Amino acid sequence: MDDIRIGWVGLGARGLEWVHILRSMRGYRITALCDPIVALHERALSLLDNRNQVARYTDYAAILADPSVDAIGLCVRCREQGALAAQALEAGKHVHAEVPAAHTLEDCWRIVVAAERTGLVYQLAEQTRYWGFVDAWRDLVAEGRLGHVTYCEGQYLGYYGTEIFFQSPETGRFCSVEELPSHPDAKPTWLHLMPPIHYLPHELSPMLKVLNDRVIEVSAMGTRSPSYAHPEIGQPDIQVALMKTEKGAILRMVTGFTQPVPHRDHHWYQIIGTRGCVEWRRSESERPKMWLADSGMHDAAEVDWRFERLDAASEARGSGHGDADYYVHTAFRDVVLGTKQPEFDVYRAMDTAAPAILAAESIAQGSKLLRVPDFRPNESRPAGHLPEEV
DSSP states (O other): OOSEEEEEEOOSHHHHHHHHHHTTSTTEEEEEEEOSOGGGHHHHHTTOTTGGGOEEESOHHHHHTOTTOSEEEEOOOSTTHHHHHHHHHHTTOEEEEOSOSOSSHHHHHHHHHHHHHHOOOEEEOOOGGGSHHHHHHHHHHHTTTTOSEEEEEEEEEOOOOSGGGEEOTTTOOBOOGGGGGGOTTOEEOGGGTSOGGGGTHHHHHHHHHHHTOOEEEEEEEEOOSSOSSOTTSOSOSOEEEEEEETTSOEEEEEEESSSOOOSSOSEEEEEEESSEEEEOOSSTTSOOEEEETTTTOSSOEEOOOOSSOTTOOGGGTTSSTTTHHHHHHHHHHHHHTTSSOOSSOHHHHHHHHHHHHHHHHHHHTTSOOEEOOOOSOBTTBOTTOOGGGO
């Protein structure tokens, strides 16, 4: 296989960004598009030079049955996101899926088992793990310069206004709360009711990469539903998870989409170890900071860490998310084409999804402490079998 013949599912703003990147990326050929909203098809086709050779579908089963499609790019936001990924694997297609991987543990297990049974590639397209400073922090931890890591924080307050919560099913147009009276056809999107903590992979994925670790326990709390800031939206403003890892670190993870914050980085991170600590910038006027106990440092010093990588390929520049969008697509391409081994495999993907799902379940159960399953095969669960099948 010289090129991955990919069928793109989900043609909203994020899906269009991906189509724009893949249309000129070596190793990809877009052969099909799918979205139930027909009005969105033309925008995607207008980006493609081979538009007359691209099949168009409104039915998901139809694109899965297309023999000209080797892989599915899944860029949807819906409750069934995990089930759609598993269905594609079961239909013989590799899967390149947007965050989060799934919204139920059952769908997490279905993805894992389908990947094991078919031998196909499943990759969660989580960008933040490819940022330059994430690799720098990983090296500090691996070299022992921070000592034993005891505490981490990750925070995603993605305040985009209110327009992502309502959409016309006919035109695909999003509208804000303020615009609802003049758009009676607009319906609540899945994000309207999705627990914000489900979107945690953008914070958990890079931190687990830095730590080379996995979460084993989680408990969580959240503000009320609906939103205090925007009562028309069913989401709570803030959900907070406390997690414990296999190596004994405590993680505090926060997400929210309706909490008003200054327009700045949506992401913030901190790592504290027995010999030092690092912290991402609090505002765009600041720089990240580092303190090392054995380096004669009386206070934390600013460090010029950035999202963008110093070793970035020229074609990565401007690809989105601090150039990280380029790397999610090259990683998937290289694994499918067999030129590299997977670094972010299906098990690591579920390491980011399952704790988030269980955090929401913990909130529903009054902040109950819940165990996080390890999705890797073991003596009690051979590859290709669900736990209850053994």
